[in-house]
Amino acid sequence: MLSYILRRVAIAVPTLLLLVVISFLLMHAAPGGPFTSERPLPPAVLANIEAKYGLNNPIYVQIINYIGGIITHFDFGPSFKYKDQSVNDIIAHGFPVTLTYGFLSFLVAVIVGGALGIAAALKQNSWLDYFAVGVSIGAQVLPNFVMAPILVLVFTLWLGWLPGGGWNGGQWNYLILPIIALSTSYMASVARLTRSSMLEVLHTNFIRTAMAKGLPYRVIIFKHALKPALLPIMSYLGPAFVSMITGSVIIDLYFSTGGIGQFYVNSALNRDYAVMMGITILIGGLTILFNLIVDVLYAWIDPKIRY
């Protein structure tokens, strides 16, 4: 087990490095640069700016300097567009925001989706089951760029209950709409998965035996059925968790939360090289980390799996 973890960690480093190099080259290959503007800068001014940011060096020197800066003083470079901030500032500010609403959305998705799924499985083919299945598929196909403006329209303009955007340091009423918008489709997936995997477990022999023995229903469900039913859900939750906490462009765009999702898209469009690189590394690293955690958890829950 330990050697497996070590092997995976060892692979993570070259993976990240490869990611950095590929992204760096791709980004620099994009037409236009960070200082391409509607009013082209005079050559002398452009030269000064490029010298300031080291963009006049050959590309391999730039890559080496960039990676060197990260390794030696954890410096991910400056933002070319938002000049008052460095990439470290942007991530230090944006990532906690994203992490907060992402993590809360994750909790909501798991708790509500899980409960819905279990309830539907226990009352298979009842109105509750149909309702749960219908809602979860409906929620899954409703894109969140449709849902977000509907939420603002209903809760902000018509009902006037909640602010239509902003973050305000993470005050609870500013969190509700982003969390609903982000968690719904994940909640739906969790509900469907839980339902089908729960059904499967309920039909297995050991649960039937337990039933025949006359054990209390509650005990059967929570002591025997739940754990094996959770297994398939685990492998879904890992990637889902990463994609939720690394932010949603749409949530940031519609709710002005200031998370890193919006910075990422803007940086790609602005050719803000360092910001784009920084966020790519952050997300790539997190993806690797959580894939690893899921695999380890999986092995821990299901001892049959060996690496």
Next chain:
Amino acid sequence: MKFSKSALLGSVVGVALLSTSAFAAGVHPETGEKLADDQTFTYRILDEHSSFDPQINEDVSGASMARNLFEGLYNQDNLGNLVPGVALSHTVSDDRQTYTFKLRDNAKWSDGNPVTAGDFVYAWRRLASPELASPYQWYAALMSVKNADEIIKGEMKPEELGIKAIDDHTLEVQLTRPLPYFTAMTTHSSTFPSPEWAIEAHGSEWTRPENIVSNGAYKLAKSVPQEISVLERNTQYWDNENTIIDKVEVLVINDENVALTRYLAGEMDLTDAPAGQFPRLQKEYPDQAVVFPRLCSYYYTFNQRPSGPEEFKDVRVRKALSYALDRRVITDAVLQAGQFPAYTFTPAVTAGFEVPKVDFSGWSQRERDAKAKELLKAAGFTKDNPLEFDLVYNTDEGHKKVAIAMTQMWKQKLDVKVNMSNMEWKTFLNERKNGNFELARGAWCGDYNEASTFLDLMETESGYNDGKFSNAEVDQLLSEAKSMINPQPNYTRIEEIMANEMPVIPIYHYTEDYMMNPRLKNWPIKNAEQNWYAKNLYKVAK
């Protein structure tokens, strides 16, 4: 520590001042209107501004911010005329190349330090220095300040810039040539003073709310990237007593429709009206929908480079395409916010500019269509041998709509086949600049309020002439105009040549359409450059 102590002292003094000021009664001192208790002005911007640093900022939203946080030599009034800022007056030498500004002695920074001529010297040297590498470095050269070009190129030191402090309240600027609109250029945010001591102490972090020192009517209280910036009253400001708005909140909201929803829910006082929605908004909220002309021109440019398409080298084709566009439909049915159909390049609102009568502007659309068909036929294009070309625009809802309408007009009237493609902004700029296009969208907003800011684009060597149109007579007329007392005849002639040669298709002249809280007063609607100052605004009670 010294700073925080004096800032504290400042705010105490401010509270004392405020409680004894005229507004305690809640009445506007001049108009007598009853003022609202809450004097917070909240407005929406599309994207985070690039910097609070006046010398580094490069966007319009950041410039508005800088005008509220800092104050330069001169300000603009609601009509765009110069009014004293830090400078009270100035004198010009006989050769019109030396300007001496008299600065007010009661101007103070938010930490209580006096604003001196030295702060301007520091800021302007900073602007020109290759070390700071500001994207607005060229502005120092554009103002024709002595040695600016050499400093930018690294041939001279920033200390050699033609600006010096005679004493604390007298500033002298030397120019390389007489420049009639030099003083008007000092309203630009990149010429605002900056506090050397704060910049030295905090480096690039000096614009953080906890570090920043500013000399405008407001100081920065809070800044959360991509979410909100909050500006609060600067009690040290020399005219603080006459400033009514207490707090300015700037919200970043990317989606214009969500912004409108939030505006309607009362979360802000000012936002843009989404494209195409203005007539409906005007009907439903007649007291809130505001529209006024802007100093901007929307056009499409033909690629006239040797590498460009052969078809566009034929003036008949260029004219046919221009004539067949029903600009009324584009402004009245597509955009619907009072834009002006354009037949000349320069907008009518440009100061001192008289719109010349170019031939096709006087025709009816039917006549234009007939002429267009005739011209295109003469050029050899028919239904069986249709003209076909690519049209590019940058990704945007409004540009898309205009492009769709144009394409359909050409297709239905002239059987022209157009392939539309949109590109994201940077790619678009890159392709247009390198001449990899056939017909490309363009827009130009005046740098200053005079026709040459538009017509200079047609100069052969202009860096903004992406279509590479070249006409010796135009070049000649433009260079003459620079030293003429009344250049209007030249401008008229240039517009006539453009109508004849059709290097670009003028489409419309912009308007700005806002949704504005009817209780917000004194917005400078008549200022064509839209340079507004929060200190001049106020909110009245319900």
Next chain:
Amino acid sequence: MMVDIQKIEQLATNRAAEEEVQGRSLFADARRRFLKNKAALISLILLFGVLLFSTFGHLIAPWSNEEIDWGILGRVAELGAPGIENGHYFGADQMGRDLFARVVQGTQISLMVGIVGALIAVLVGTLYGAIAGYAGGKLDNIMMRIVDILQSIPYMFVLILLLVVFGRSIFMLFVGIGLISWLDMSRIARGQTLSLKNKEFVEAAVATGVKPITIVLRHIVPNLLGIVVVYSTLLVPQMILTESFISFLGLGVQEPYTSWGALISEGAGTMQYGTLWQLAFPMFFFIITLFSFFFIGDGLRDALDPKDR
């Protein structure tokens, strides 16, 4: 949006076990079971309806997808509502163009994106997985580590980057989406191949000296077909959703062409301005298609899994 990999892998093992015992009658059985699944059957019919609509819809539309109805341009909210007499069965879009014709054409593009994207993913994934699984040893190890690496690259972000770098075309859209979606498929195919590798018919082929690549193409890949079909039906909706997100960012298809994603995001932008039909019609087709694919996928999975009777 997710594809239930776990269940598919399980299905694969169940089927492999089943095939040894039952042999030929499996597909007949599966068809019988599938036809008994009402939800899946109705979905199949609905999907067929959508397909007919996208193929022949333009024949009954009085307008083309790009023609502007100049009479209503600028007053779409009042004059552009759905109706028979004005010829706009689904109403008009913001530019006065016929929404019916645009939905027809958008359906074509979206279905095409979904199917082509899924096809590329399935093709690349199956071959890659089959080769890795069949080869085994070092090559297998290296190939699967590459999959690991690719899986850690942020998917959506790379896509945006690709679109920015290589400009924009429908072709790139298909290829881009397909190329980053084959990873899961390759894992499933590899697992399946590992168990097929030891079957008699493969060993027989090896013994008679058939070239490895021929074995993979002739014997392994055809046996992966069932699982591939199931996975595809789940992948298509994922592709369609991805496309809609790209269109939302304004990086999708070029005008005058459109797609469901583009139509829906335009409709969502103007929904509070009295033109709700601009959202409702594309949304309707989008939703029934996605529903159908989900139910068909579920139905196929259940039908092909011999364990669930």
